[in-house]
Amino acid sequence: MKKLILVLIAFVFAFDASSQKRAEPFAHTFSIVARDSVTGEMAxxxxxxxxxxxTVVAWGEAGVGVIATQxxxxxxxxIRGLALLKEGKSPEVVLSTLLxxxxxxxxxxVAVLNTQGDVASHTGERCVESAAHKNGRNFSVQANMMLNDxxxxxxxxxxxxxxALPLGERMVAVLKAAQAVGGDIxxxxxxxxxxxxxxxxxEPWNDRLIDLRVDDAGDPIAELERLLKxxxxxEHMNLGDLHVEKGEMEKAMTEYNAAMxxxxxxLEMQYWTAITLANNKDVKKASQMLQKIYTLEPNWRALTSRLPKAGVLNVSEADLKELIR
Known part of the structure; x- marks a missing residue:
């Protein structure tokens, strides 16, 4: 392994020596770019x-497409590939232009996918074996420096x-399958x-539907799967909050209960569920939940006392005393 890394480092310095640019990263890896044919989401x-x-491989923009460069x-x-897709160029033309x-x-x-599910992929002749890609309508999978073929x-x-899975879970399932047969050597x-x-x-700040990263872990795919959960x-908590804003307490509780x-x-999920109960005049049940939370982390009690001033908790003084006792 040490010898392999030294060879790779030597190559990168040689490859970049003429321009004196910063060495390009080694993202030897396996990846998937894909589109959900039902929702149109891309990943x-x-x-x-x-x-x-x-931070190196995954690139995407809503209404434009996704790219994996590795x-x-x-x-x-x-960045250049997404700009070309935005101009209306096909993945094939984008890939040809980049290369x-x-x-x-x-x-x-490299793999490029657009909003119609069209795909173009490239595996260079000198990618470290095992290296290959396979694409079809709405997807491309690619890997290099794998343990096997x-x-x-x-x-x-x-x-x-x-x-049948939502796109995020489906993508993780593909990563798990790759790892199960050997993955990265x-x-x-x-x-x-x-x-x-x-x-x-x-509202472009809402156009990235999921953006999760595990930068350094013993089992990164398992951690990614946990973070997705x-x-x-x-998501249920956020929907619950929206229902609270609209005064739809029953719907809010359905979402909060799903999250819990x-x-x-x-504790965070338990706490805000309790606060919603209190705002919905179920102070007794809210207090029971809060007392259990305070036992595990007393700072939540202090937070409860601050909520009325912010307008987040709307109860009488007597009810507040019950909630923070």
Whole structure:
């Protein structure tokens, strides 16, 4: 392993010596770019034995497309590729344009997908084996420096097998399948999942639907899967908050209960559920929940006393005393 890394480092310095640019990152990895044919959402998921792979490989923009750039990475491919897609160019033209003047194209691995599910992929002849890609309508899976040649077929199979899952969970299932048959020959370190909306909106800060990264972990895919579950739970919490704003307390409680069912030991979820109960005049039940929370973390009691001033908790003085006793 040490010898392999030294060889790679030597190559990068030699490859970059003429321009004196910063060495390009080694994102030797497996990844998938894909589109949900029902929702139109697009995504990139990736895992590598390299630190913070998500900041290097995964690129996407709502209403435009997604790109994975890996192996000896040319990070400009992400931004430049999305700009070309935005101009209306096909993935094939985008990929050809990116590679045509790239002196390192034989070492690149790239996949481009647009809003229609059209895909173009490239695996350079000098990518470290095992290296390959496979694409079809709405997806492309690609891998390099794999333990064996079973990784790409396993990813393709998993993509079709898990068609009923939401796109985020489906992407993670593909990563798990890749790892199960061997994955990266060097092992595991980081992973990422990016999901963008099918269309851009007037609120671009909301157009990245999921953006999760595990920068350094012993089992990054397992951690990514856990974070996705947490994300889904907080989606329920956010929906609950929206229902509270509209005065729809029954619907709010349905969402809060769904979140707590997913993470029964999460004090944050328990706490705001209790506060919603109190605002809905169920002070007794709210107090029972809060007392258990205070026992585990007393600072929540102090927070409760501050909420009335902010207008977040609307109860009488007598009820407040019951809630913070």
């Amino acid at each position: 990139v998921a990736v895992q590598s034995h390299w630190f913070s792979v998500g 192996s000896f990475v040319n990070k400009s491919f992400g 045509q003047d790239d002196s390192g194209k034989d070492f690149r691995q 079973q990784v790409v077929p396993a990813m393709e199979k998993a993509w079709f097998k898990h068609h 060097r092992g595991k370190q980081s992973a990422a999942l990016l999901v963008v909306a099918p269309k851009a909106t007037a 947490v994300f889904r739970a907080y 069912k997913m993470f029964p030991n999460n």
